Amino acid sequence: MDKALEAWFIQEILPYEAALTRYLAQKRSRAHDVEDLRNDIYIRVLESASAVRPTVPRAFLFATARNLLIDRTRHDRVVKIDQLEGLAVTNVLVDDISTEQQASGRQQLQRLAHLFDRLPRRCREVLWMRKIEGLPQKAVAVRLGLAEATVEKHLYRAVKTLSEALNGNAIRTDRVNHEHESDIEPQHGK
Amino acid sequence: MSTKVTLSPSMESREQAEQAAVSWIARRETGPWSEQDEVAFERWLSGSMSRQVAYYRFKRTWGEVGRLGALGSDALPEQRLSDTFDEPDTSQASLPVHGSRVPRYALVASVLLAVVFALFLFRNEIFGLNSYSTEVGGLTAVPMADGSRVILNTNSRVRIVVDKHARRIDLQRGEAFFEVAKDPSRPFVVTAGEKQIVAVGTQFSVRREGENIRVAVTEGAVRLMASPQAVAGEQAPGVLLSPGAVARAERTGVRVQEQSIAEIEQQLTWRTGILTFRNTPLMEAVAEFNRYNERQIFIEDPGIAAIEVGGVFRSTDLDPFVRLIEDGLSLKVSRSGDRTVLSAR
Structure with a gap:
C-alpha cells in the first residue's frame, strides 16, 4: 500500500471534492453519472500521481476533469455547444473553494452534527456505535438485534450519505440544484 | 473512451x-x-x-x-439517539391500550434508558487490551486501530492499549519498530521498564535488554523519559530525540549519538528479516545472530572477537554467515548440535 500516495490524495485532492462535484453536476444531470464520472477522474489522477505528483494538485484535478468531460462528450456524439463552453469556467469554480475551506472548525463540526442528525435512525445508531464507541460489528449487531450484514449495510449507507452530503453538496437530497445551468452565474459574482 | x-x-x-x-x-x-x-x-x-x-x-x-465524539460523550448518545424511537412502533397498535399514551411513553423511556445504559457500559469494553509476541527468529507486523503499525522483531513482546486519550505500548521484551500515525490528541507512549518514549507522529525503534534500552529515530521526534527516580523529587524532563538520534538509556544515564539516517536504516533491516553488517566487530555480529536463532554461535578465542565483518544476511539463516567466516576469515568452525564454536585456526 502506498501510504504517501494515500496521504497526498486525501490532503491535496479530496478537499476539492465539493467543488468538483458541483462542477460535474452542471454537466451531468443524474447523480449516479456524476459519481461515476468523479470516480473515473480520481482514478486518472491517482494513476498519474503514482508516477509523478503534479505541482498544483487542484489545477491538475480540474484539468483532468475537463479532459475527461471532453472525451466523454465527444464520445457521446451529442456535442452541445454550451456543454463545451461551460468547461472553460473551471478557474472560477476552483476559486470559490478556498472560502469553503475557511469555514471554521466549529462550523464544520456543527454542519457535520446537523447532517448526522438527518441520517436515518439505524444508520445513525450504527455509525455512532462503530465509529465513536468503537464497537466491533458483531457487538453492534447483538446490541441492535440485527444481522451483521444489516449492520454492515447501514454503516455503508451512513458513510456514503455523509460523504456525499459533506463533499458532494448533497446531490442526492437537493436534486433541484443542478437543474438550472445558470447556477454558475451567482458564483461568478462572488 | x-x-x-x-x-x-x-x-x-x-x-x-x-x-x-x-x-x-x-x-x-x-x-x-x-x-x-x-x-x-x-x-x-x-x-x-x-x-x-x-x-x-x-x-x-x-x-x-x-x-462528532468531540461534541461530548454526554450530550451525544442520549440526545442523538433519543429520536431513535420517534418512528411509529407498529407492535404497539395491536395492544389494547385505548389511546392512553402514558404506557407508551413509559416504554419508550425505559427502552431509551436501557440503550443509554448499555452504551455507557459498553464504553469500557472498547478499550482493547492486546498482547503480541514473537518467538526466536520471528518477525511480525501488528496494525493498530489508529492506523499506526508496530513491527515486532525476534523474541519480543508488546502489549497495546488504545483508547480515546492515549495510545500505550508496553515493550515487555525485545525490539520493535513503530510507525506512528499522526494524532496530536492521543500521544503515543512506549514504555520499556521504567523508561518512556513519547511520540505524536513519527517512526522509531526501541530495543530492550533488561532495563537497558536503545531508541533510534528515523522520522519525526520522540521524547525519551528516563527512570522517574533518576531526578529525585521532580519529573525528569527527558531527552528530545530527532531523526538520526540513537539513544542508549542505561542505569547510569542516557547517551545520545548522532548517526546518519542511512546508518540507522541499516540497523533496521531486521524489519524485512535481514541483518546488515558493515565493519561490524565479529562479536557484535554473532550477538545479533544469536538473538534470531536457537542455534547459538560462540566465540572461543577473544583474539578474533574484534575482527570486522560485513555483509547482508537472512537473520534466521546461519549457514551463509558461518560459511563466510569459515572461508573468508579462515577461522575454525566446529559444530555440535545447537552450538557453533568459532576459534582461530
Missing part, C-alpha cells in the same frame, strides 16, 4: 467497491484484525483503482465523523 480503468476483478461495480471499502475501514479500526486480515485487505486494495478511490474517500469521511 478510456475504459482501461476496469482492472477490477470480475467487473466489480463502483458501488460494490464502495461497500467493501466502508467495511474494511470500520473493521480495521474496531477489529478483530489479524495479520491475515491485513494481507487480505492489502490484496483487496491493490485489486483496482476504483477500490483505492473508494477507500481514500471514505477514510476521509470516517475520520471526520470521528470529530
Whole structure:
C-alpha cells in the first residue's frame, strides 16, 4: 500500500471534492453519472500521481476533469455547444473553494452534527456505535438485534450519505440544484 | 473512451467497491484484525483503482465523523439517539391500550434508558487490551486501530492499549519498530521498564535488554523519559530525540549519538528479516545472530572477537554467515548440535 500516495490524495485532492462535484453536476444531470464520472477522474489522477505528483494538485484535478468531460462528450456524439463552453469556467469554480475551506472548525463540526442528525435512525445508531464507541460489528449487531450484514449495510449507507452530503453538496437530497445551468452565474459574482 | 480503468476483478461495480471499502475501514479500526486480515485487505486494495478511490474517500469521511465524539460523550448518545424511537412502533397498535399514551411513553423511556445504559457500559469494553509476541527468529507486523503499525522483531513482546486519550505500548521484551500515525490528541507512549518514549507522529525503534534500552529515530521526534527516580523529587524532563538520534538509556544515564539516517536504516533491516553488517566487530555480529536463532554461535578465542565483518544476511539463516567466516576469515568452525564454536585456526 502506498501510504504517501494515500496521504497526498486525501490532503491535496479530496478537499476539492465539493467543488468538483458541483462542477460535474452542471454537466451531468443524474447523480449516479456524476459519481461515476468523479470516480473515473480520481482514478486518472491517482494513476498519474503514482508516477509523478503534479505541482498544483487542484489545477491538475480540474484539468483532468475537463479532459475527461471532453472525451466523454465527444464520445457521446451529442456535442452541445454550451456543454463545451461551460468547461472553460473551471478557474472560477476552483476559486470559490478556498472560502469553503475557511469555514471554521466549529462550523464544520456543527454542519457535520446537523447532517448526522438527518441520517436515518439505524444508520445513525450504527455509525455512532462503530465509529465513536468503537464497537466491533458483531457487538453492534447483538446490541441492535440485527444481522451483521444489516449492520454492515447501514454503516455503508451512513458513510456514503455523509460523504456525499459533506463533499458532494448533497446531490442526492437537493436534486433541484443542478437543474438550472445558470447556477454558475451567482458564483461568478462572488 | 478510456475504459482501461476496469482492472477490477470480475467487473466489480463502483458501488460494490464502495461497500467493501466502508467495511474494511470500520473493521480495521474496531477489529478483530489479524495479520491475515491485513494481507487480505492489502490484496483487496491493490485489486483496482476504483477500490483505492473508494477507500481514500471514505477514510476521509470516517475520520471526520470521528470529530462528532468531540461534541461530548454526554450530550451525544442520549440526545442523538433519543429520536431513535420517534418512528411509529407498529407492535404497539395491536395492544389494547385505548389511546392512553402514558404506557407508551413509559416504554419508550425505559427502552431509551436501557440503550443509554448499555452504551455507557459498553464504553469500557472498547478499550482493547492486546498482547503480541514473537518467538526466536520471528518477525511480525501488528496494525493498530489508529492506523499506526508496530513491527515486532525476534523474541519480543508488546502489549497495546488504545483508547480515546492515549495510545500505550508496553515493550515487555525485545525490539520493535513503530510507525506512528499522526494524532496530536492521543500521544503515543512506549514504555520499556521504567523508561518512556513519547511520540505524536513519527517512526522509531526501541530495543530492550533488561532495563537497558536503545531508541533510534528515523522520522519525526520522540521524547525519551528516563527512570522517574533518576531526578529525585521532580519529573525528569527527558531527552528530545530527532531523526538520526540513537539513544542508549542505561542505569547510569542516557547517551545520545548522532548517526546518519542511512546508518540507522541499516540497523533496521531486521524489519524485512535481514541483518546488515558493515565493519561490524565479529562479536557484535554473532550477538545479533544469536538473538534470531536457537542455534547459538560462540566465540572461543577473544583474539578474533574484534575482527570486522560485513555483509547482508537472512537473520534466521546461519549457514551463509558461518560459511563466510569459515572461508573468508579462515577461522575454525566446529559444530555440535545447537552450538557453533568459532576459534582461530
